[in-house]
Amino acid sequence: xAIQVLRVEHPGLxxxxxxxxxxxxxxxxxxxxxxDEIVGLFSCRKDWRRKxxxxxxxxxxxxxxEKPETVFFVTNQQVTDTSKEQTKQEVCDxxxxxxxxxxxxxxxxxxxxxxxxxxxxxxxxxRPRQPRVLQPPAAFWDAPQxxxxxxxxxxxxxxxxxxxxxxxxxxxxxxxxxxxxVVECPGGIGKTRLVVEAGRVSTTxxxxxxxxxxxxxxxxxxxxxxxxxxxxxxxxxxxxxxxxAMVGDPRFAGVTVVLTVRPGLVEPTLRxxxxxxxxxxxxxxSPLGRSEISAIVTAHGITDEAFHLHVIDIxxxxxxxxxxxxxxxxxxxTYSWQDTTSVLRNLFKIRLSHIRAxxxxxxxxxxxxxxxxxxxxxxxxxxxVGAVHGIPRxxxxxxxxxxxxxxxxxxDGPPFTLRPDAxxxxxxxxxxxxxxxxxxxxxxxxxLLGRDASWGAGAGEESDNLGLLGISRRSRxxxxxxxxxxxxxxxxxxxxxxxxxxxxxxxxxxxMLSDAVLGLLSEQPDTTTWLxxxxxxxxxxxxxxxxxxxxxxELVRRWPPLPSENLWMEDPVAFYRLEVxxxxxxxxxxxxxxxxxxQRRAVNWIMECAWLAYPVISSVGLDSLRQAIxxxxxxxxxxxxxxxxxxxxxxxxxxxxxxxxxxxxxxEFPTALGESERAARGRAETAHVVLAAVRPFLNVVLxxxxxxxxxxxxxxxxxxxxxxxxxxxxxxLDSAVAAVxxxxxxxxxxxxxxxxxxxxxxxxxxxxxxxxxxxxxxxxSMPTYGVDALHSAADALAKAIAExxxxxxxxxxxx
Numbered sequence: 001x002a003i004q005v006l007r008v009e010h011p012g013l014x015x016x017x018x019x020x021x022x023x024x025x026x027x028x029x030x031x032x033x034x035x036d037e038i039v040g041l042f043s044c045r046k047d048w049r050r051k052x053x054x055x056x057x058x059x060x061x062x063x064x065x066e067k068p069e070t071v072f073f074v075t076n077q078q079v080t081d082t083s084k085e086q087t088k089q090e091v092c093d094x095x096x097x098x099x100x101x102x103x104x105x106x107x108x109x110x111x112x113x114x115x116x117x118x119x120x121x122x123x124x125x126x127r128p129r130q131p132r133v134l135q136p137p138a139a140f141w142d143a144p145q146x147x148x149x150x151x152x153x154x155x156x157x158x159x160x161x162x163x164x165x166x167x168x169x170x171x172x173x174x175x176x177x178x179x180x181x182v183v184e185c186p187g188g189i190g191k192t193r194l195v196v197e198a199g200r201v202s203t204t205x206x207x208x209x210x211x212x213x214x215x216x217x218x219x220x221x222x223x224x225x226x227x228x229x230x231x232x233x234x235x236x237x238x239x240x241x242x243x244x245a246m247v248g249d250p251r252f253a254g255v256t257v258v259l260t261v262r263p264g265l266v267e268p269t270l271r272x273x274x275x276x277x278x279x280x281x282x283x284x285x286s287p288l289g290r291s292e293i294s295a296i297v298t299a300h301g302i303t304d305e306a307f308h309l310h311v312i313d314i315x316x317x318x319x320x321x322x323x324x325x326x327x328x329x330x331x332x333x334t335y336s337w338q339d340t341t342s343v344l345r346n347l348f349k350i351r352l353s354h355i356r357a358x359x360x361x362x363x364x365x366x367x368x369x370x371x372x373x374x375x376x377x378x379x380x381x382x383x384x385v386g387a388v389h390g391i392p393r394x395x396x397x398x399x400x401x402x403x404x405x406x407x408x409x410x411x412d413g414p415p416f417t418l419r420p421d422a423x424x425x426x427x428x429x430x431x432x433x434x435x436x437x438x439x440x441x442x443x444x445x446x447x448l449l450g451r452d453a454s455w456g457a458g459a460g461e462e463s464d465n466l467g468l469l470g471i472s473r474r475s476r477x478x479x480x481x482x483x484x485x486x487x488x489x490x491x492x493x494x495x496x497x498x499x500x501x502x503x504x505x506x507x508x509x510x511x512m513l514s515d516a517v518l519g520l521l522s523e524q525p526d527t528t529t530w531l532x533x534x535x536x537x538x539x540x541x542x543x544x545x546x547x548x549x550x551x552x553x554e555l556v557r558r559w560p561p562l563p564s565e566n567l568w569m570e571d572p573v574a575f576y577r578l579e580v581x582x583x584x585x586x587x588x589x590x591x592x593x594x595x596x597x598x599q600r601r602a603v604n605w606i607m608e609c610a611w612l613a614y615p616v617i618s619s620v621g622l623d624s625l626r627q628a629i630x631x632x633x634x635x636x637x638x639x640x641x642x643x644x645x646x647x648x649x650x651x652x653x654x655x656x657x658x659x660x661x662x663x664x665x666x667x668e669f670p671t672a673l674g675e676s677e678r679a680a681r682g683r684a685e686t687a688h689v690v691l692a693a694v695r696p697f698l699n700v701v702l703x704x705x706x707x708x709x710x711x712x713x714x715x716x717x718x719x720x721x722x723x724x725x726x727x728x729x730x731x732x733l734d735s736a737v738a739a740v741x742x743x744x745x746x747x748x749x750x751x752x753x754x755x756x757x758x759x760x761x762x763x764x765x766x767x768x769x770x771x772x773x774x775x776x777x778x779x780x781s782m783p784t785y786g787v788d789a790l791h792s793a794a795d796a797l798a799k800a801i802a803e804x805x806x807x808x809x810x811x812x813x814x815x
Contacts, residue, residue, distance in 0.1 A: 187409020
């Protein structure tokens with residue numbers, strides 16, 4: 001029988017005649033050849049190693065040219081992979097012969113193949129074509145559904161768990177073995193791969209996901225010898241009764257049962273298997289850390305730091321996603337966000353296929369969960385009936401669907417969250433697309449989300465006058481208190497919808513989301529309302545930059561905001577100043593986020609905010625403006641800021657926007673601003689705002705920011721690089737100096753309100769010389785050309801001040 005199996009790959013293999021054994025059981029020799037290409041040795045003995053060494057003795061002193069190319073040793077015993085490798089290495093070292101060991105399980109697997117199953121039926125009288133419940137690892141991995149990216153790659157970051165699992169599976173010489181081991185972790189983390197790797201020290205048989213294991217199906221389990229039976233995703237099996245019978249049978253004392261289980265289902269699974277009386281060894285796998293995912297990317301030969309961070313962010317500890325993204329990048333030579341959406345979409349499709357039912361309802365519930373981000377129970381999903389069409393109304397059915405999604409590795413919980421996070425916008429985008437399988441009513445969705453995220457009078461009322469979110473923000477003096485909003489929750493939900501609309505290019509949906517946020521503004525909003533609006537706008541602005549312009553117009557028209565309710569400060573003026581400062585800081589953060597796609601709108605927005613807030617908090621608010629402008633002209637080395645052309649292009653765009661804003665406001669204030677507010681501001685205030693925005697350009701140092709690394713998400717690396725020694729650096733510095741000179745010409749130095757900006761300008765020459773002597777972070781001192789450029793700018797500013805010396809107030813001259 002073994003000869004018939006081996007002849008599939010070696011057709012010339014023949015059995016040795018009984019009268020001419022010559023120390024071999026089978027051989028393959030070319031016609032008229034002088035030496036054997038293959039020698040076959042067969043053993044039915046338990047001490048097969050002794051038989052092997054005895055049969056190989058003639059080759060110890062044999063010349064190399066007389067030795068066979070390969071020796072096949074066939075045994076009817078179970079042999080582990082580790083034992084095979086050790087024996088092959090020993091034979092190679094001792095006899096200089098290439099050895100291949102064919103064990104009983106390999107012969108058994110081959111006889112059940114399409115090529116040889118009829119041989120087994122004819123010679124052995126068995127029906128190997130019947131489905132096998134337990135399969136060896138080779139057959140398990142060769143199945144089409146197991147052809148996953150990274151299957152053959154080394155395990156990363158699992159040394160500790162692998163060691164613990166091998167210890168649990170190793171035979172104990174002096175004490176009974178623990179026969180039940182549970183490996184607990186979410187789908188896609190690698191629990192099955194880990195178990196198979198650890199089981200190489202013993203004979204391992206695997207039951208696929210969803211396989212029923214009655215006592216009759218366990219006939220393939222070897223008796224009176226150590227072995228490992230792995231039940232993959234045991235919580236999804238309908239019958240595990242055979243395991244209790246096998247564990248209770250003393251003939252199977254050497255068998256260890258390994259159950260891979262989703263978190264939270266260990267006890268129900270053991271109860272189903274009748275093993276609830278057994279104390280199992282439980283090994284819990286956590287998602288891989290950032291450094292482990294980075295190591296996977298590096299193993300694929302990819303060193304780009306931006307790609308490392310992107311894969312870390314989308315994988316969220318899932319090695320399958322990391323391997324998939326790396327294989328796509330390696331095949332294409334390039335990688336984009338469209339590739340990420342494809343990876344996540346395919347992952348979702350594969351996971352859905354694991355659910356043995358019509359998955360339409362599961363797809364619908366997954367879309368609803370993606371929008372909600374996190375739910376505690378099925379009632380929160382049921383609240384979206386009408387917004388996502390097809391959601392079952394029965395809470396029990398909804399709970400079953402959530403559990404099915406959890407079993408398939410799409411959802412974690414409870415509390416239930418979609419995994420990975422980046423999958424949410426992708427499946428919602430598919431629901432918003434024109435050829436969608438799931439129909440989403442965005443208008444109805446916004447009303448339901450607003451009702452769920454608000455409290456107080458008017459929250460969630462059904463009226464067309466309340467805006468798309470259905471939240472009434474009543475002004476002071478109206479009946480009832482204004483409605484409050486859980487802005488953090490609502491912002492995350494609107495962010496998913498905005499990103500999904502952006503992925504599908506649905507500008508009308510993005511416009512609706514913007515209108516929903518703007519609809520929260522009453523005619524006289526207070527500072528709390530404005531803060532809520534800016535937090536929500538931060539979720540939409542990065543995907544729709546025109547929202548900043550609309551917010552700017554609304555802010556000008558409704559300025560100043562009313563003070564919010566003061567519960568903890570005695571001084572109402574100080575409290576109002578603090579609220580306006582917080583408002584300006586949130587506005588600066590929004591400008592930095594939107595500035596990645598539209599620098600002009602970001603500059604106009606933050607300068608307008610700083611200018612409006614100036615009479616309230618004066619120069620205190622200019623720090624937020626300077627920080628925002630500095631962020632807009634800094635470089636992020638993990639994005640497209642790879643060349644000086646890109647860096648200077650952004651800096652020039654920001655500087656032009658700053659100067660244009662100043663030109664417009666020196667010419668005329670916004671007409672929508674009230675008369676009293678227009679009277680509270682003059683050219684001096686405008687000049688101070690423009691000067692604060694120009695100040696970051698009076699430098700030759702470029703700041704670089706790296707927020708998070710492949711090892712730590714909480715690290716921000718700040719670096720400094722001197723702009724190149726060419727005309728662009730000098731030209732930009734000259735433009736900034738010229739802007740300061742224009743500011744001097746625009747203001748009346750005799751006015752008291754002009755003195756703060758004049759003092760700041762008077763100090764600039766000294767500050768520039770101090771900066772030229774200051775060292776750089778990580779790179780040492782300033783290069784000579786940088787020092788010369790700063791000194792030249794300082795001289796030009798000093799000259800401009802000297803030319804106007806006679807008109808400057810005495811206090812400014814002292815400065």
